[in-house]
Amino acid sequence: MAVRIAVDVGGTFTDLYAVDDEKGEQWITKVPSSPEDPSKGILDAVRRLLNDNEVSADSVSQLIQGTTVATNAVLQRKGVQTALITTRGFRDVLEIARQKRPHLYDLTRNKVEPLVARSMRFEVTERVLASGEVAVPLSEDEIRSVGKRLREEKIEAVAVCFLHSYRYPGHEQVATRILREVLPEAYICCSSEVLPEFREYERMTTTVLNAYLGPLVSSYVGRIKERLHQSGVGGVVFIVQSNGGVMSSEVASHKPVYLVFSGPSSGVAGAAKISKEAGFPDAITFDMGGTSTDVSLIVDGRIPLTSEREIAGLPCRVPMVDVETVGAGGGSIAWVDEGNLLKVGPHSAGADPGPAAYGKGGAQPTVTDANLILGRLGGGSLLGGEINLKREFSAQAIHDQVGEKLGLNLEETALGIIRVANANMVRAVRSVSVQRGFDPRHFALVAFGGAGPMHAVGIARELGIRTILVPPSPGVLCAMGMLTMDVRTDAVKTVITSATEGSIAIFRSILQEMTAQAHEWLTSQGLRAEEVRVQTTLDMRYKGQNYELEVRDCYPIDKEGLDQAIAEFHRVHKRAYGYDRHRRPVEVVNVRITMRYPTCHESGMVRVGYHHHSKPVERKSSFRGVLFDEGQALVKTTILWRQSLAPEERVRGPAIIESVDSTVVIPPDAQGAVDHLGNLVITC
Numbered sequence: 001m002a003v004r005i006a007v008d009v010g011g012t013f014t015d016l017y018a019v020d021d022e023k024g025e026q027w028i029t030k031v032p033s034s035p036e037d038p039s040k041g042i043l044d045a046v047r048r049l050l051n052d053n054e055v056s057a058d059s060v061s062q063l064i065q066g067t068t069v070a071t072n073a074v075l076q077r078k079g080v081q082t083a084l085i086t087t088r089g090f091r092d093v094l095e096i097a098r099q100k101r102p103h104l105y106d107l108t109r110n111k112v113e114p115l116v117a118r119s120m121r122f123e124v125t126e127r128v129l130a131s132g133e134v135a136v137p138l139s140e141d142e143i144r145s146v147g148k149r150l151r152e153e154k155i156e157a158v159a160v161c162f163l164h165s166y167r168y169p170g171h172e173q174v175a176t177r178i179l180r181e182v183l184p185e186a187y188i189c190c191s192s193e194v195l196p197e198f199r200e201y202e203r204m205t206t207t208v209l210n211a212y213l214g215p216l217v218s219s220y221v222g223r224i225k226e227r228l229h230q231s232g233v234g235g236v237v238f239i240v241q242s243n244g245g246v247m248s249s250e251v252a253s254h255k256p257v258y259l260v261f262s263g264p265s266s267g268v269a270g271a272a273k274i275s276k277e278a279g280f281p282d283a284i285t286f287d288m289g290g291t292s293t294d295v296s297l298i299v300d301g302r303i304p305l306t307s308e309r310e311i312a313g314l315p316c317r318v319p320m321v322d323v324e325t326v327g328a329g330g331g332s333i334a335w336v337d338e339g340n341l342l343k344v345g346p347h348s349a350g351a352d353p354g355p356a357a358y359g360k361g362g363a364q365p366t367v368t369d370a371n372l373i374l375g376r377l378g379g380g381s382l383l384g385g386e387i388n389l390k391r392e393f394s395a396q397a398i399h400d401q402v403g404e405k406l407g408l409n410l411e412e413t414a415l416g417i418i419r420v421a422n423a424n425m426v427r428a429v430r431s432v433s434v435q436r437g438f439d440p441r442h443f444a445l446v447a448f449g450g451a452g453p454m455h456a457v458g459i460a461r462e463l464g465i466r467t468i469l470v471p472p473s474p475g476v477l478c479a480m481g482m483l484t485m486d487v488r489t490d491a492v493k494t495v496i497t498s499a500t501e502g503s504i505a506i507f508r509s510i511l512q513e514m515t516a517q518a519h520e521w522l523t524s525q526g527l528r529a530e531e532v533r534v535q536t537t538l539d540m541r542y543k544g545q546n547y548e549l550e551v552r553d554c555y556p557i558d559k560e561g562l563d564q565a566i567a568e569f570h571r572v573h574k575r576a577y578g579y580d581r582h583r584r585p586v587e588v589v590n591v592r593i594t595m596r597y598p599t600c601h602e603s604g605m606v607r608v609g610y611h612h613h614s615k616p617v618e619r620k621s622s623f624r625g626v627l628f629d630e631g632q633a634l635v636k637t638t639i640l641w642r643q644s645l646a647p648e649e650r651v652r653g654p655a656i657i658e659s660v661d662s663t664v665v666i667p668p669d670a671q672g673a674v675d676h677l678g679n680l681v682i683t684c
Helices: 038-053 069-075 140-153 170-182 200-230 249-254 262-277 367-373 391-406 410-432 452-463 474-482 501-524 559-577
Strands: 003-009 013-020 026-032 060-066 082-087 121-124 134-136 157-161 187-190 236-240 246-248 283-288 293-298 309-311 314-316 324-326 332-336 342-348 444-448 467-470 486-498 533-542 549-552 586-598 622-626 635-641 650-652 655-658 663-666 671-674 680-683
Touching (some): 003 262, 038 200, 060 474, 069 200, 069 262, 082 200, 121 140, 140 170, 157 170, 187 200, 246 249, 262 283, 262 444, 324 410, 332 391, 332 410, 342 410, 367 410, 391 410, 410 452, 501 586, 650 655, 663 671, 663 680
Parallel strands (some): 082 121, 157 187, 635 655
Antiparallel strands (some): 013 026, 236 246, 293 324, 332 342, 467 680, 622 635
8 A cells, every 4th residue: 555645624625635655646636625524525535536546445555634623613612511520629710711801901801601611610629739749639439429410411521620730640540530430431531631731721721622522523533434444445544733743543532632723734834845845944834725824934944833822712732833823715705894894704605605606605705706806716717617606696796795885896896805805814924923023024935725826926015025935736735734744742741940950850850751651652553663753842931930932952961951951042032022131040841742753754755746636637828807906907917727837937927827726826027937846936
């Protein structure tokens, strides 16, 4: 078996990328998503790949897929009914949260509603001190009593989170064991397994998220495996994590909270690989799909990670790729607010009914409809003409819902929709660059997703970026990125100790213990320990600070390693806050390790280049009128087919380059050139 498949399930389309490691062949497939059951879209894409390319099902060695199932379940509050068991006196931590208000000057705005109702939060007798000392033993009888009540309530998931369990997990382990005996059908997890860190609110919320999603993700993974099995596909199934790695489907069922930001991470991984190979190690990723846009900052070819993000207002403290997401995509709906101002997003027309141009009953105008009116999209631009866009439906929706209300003609309204959508995306790029001390003018913009290359020049010009990199198959880059990912596991240990020579023995002991545990886990997954790569990260702060910064690639096992870590912390602090204090004592709060195992060897690595679509499309160049700027007449624009462009070929604007998976817009005063890897490099 030599065929590896990656599937990215988006809000509008499901993208598949496959590579045969023995023959060197690569294919892409794009099918409409099935929002009611994402696993159906995966199966549709796999079947199409197998049928259109005469690929045998038994030749598939692995299937990797990114999923938004966990994300959507939290955003839409569609997880399972969950209970919480915690230390006596602390059940309201979940509701009290932090002192800061979500909207500082709006006194009427309530905090986010907890995922667990107060009636389903139970307190039991036990107490562990911050030192790890047991002050009050756990009452096992109370745990059994609560378990019996939860069985009567038919609770599907239970989260166990005791005070200071990151220091002493024994009480949680006993409680979890008892609950699994009393509630054999329920999903049970505890914070010492999910997130053994201090800060009780964040730890409790992350553990609750894990329980809330557990049965849902387990069911989803089960459906995928069953449907693939019925189709004869028996390869290993991996799921993309939020942290830029993959995990087996079995592990994903146990730690679903690690999938909360699964979707965007693979695109960043693919963009990081391509931009570095193309000679642009410093890049801003710009992934515009049908529902949203994800942007991220890559420095020196490294994927940015964070463990401090929120989803739907709830903290989720697991490692994840640092991505900023805005509700601006091809399907984002344009509307007029009460103040008669034009807005775009965050609501999307999705895959069904989709933009008005799809002719499937959608009556709301979208970004796709605006691009069609302006000529930037043609009637047969999507999926090589598989989806026939109807201009008259777009015109009707834009006029009725927006243009008439604002007193604008059709073209003015369409340009306004594009301008507002671009402004939303520019703000997102600024948030990951300017607001963090980076000048976007020093970066290349990597544009991908189905709609990213259409808007890339407009975004770049707003930010002063001169170089845009469009990969050979931008619409399926997220899927391609999955095949570059390693199997990954993360571990963390809270220490809260001074960064001095006296703590070196502590750091060395902790790293040895964590590394041994991670190796044991990898071995249990059938992976060879000798191929594992290990990375250490320290969460550090100046003594007296309340929050810390991540310092990567630090190994404080001797004085030299500790000194290097402290020096790097000063540098990171100055970049983040504009100053450093070399004379102030430094603390290490958490020690983290990351272990990676390659899903393929170098001989099977994905290569940048042109790929075969499951349904080949051939086209000749043509022309059509395109409106680029307000007040300008339609410009006669060359329409080119992406796969007809040869390496080193130059394209002067105005030009539109179409492919099965995406469309590239080059305005009159910009130009592009195809590099030796097949990337389109646009200068503006």
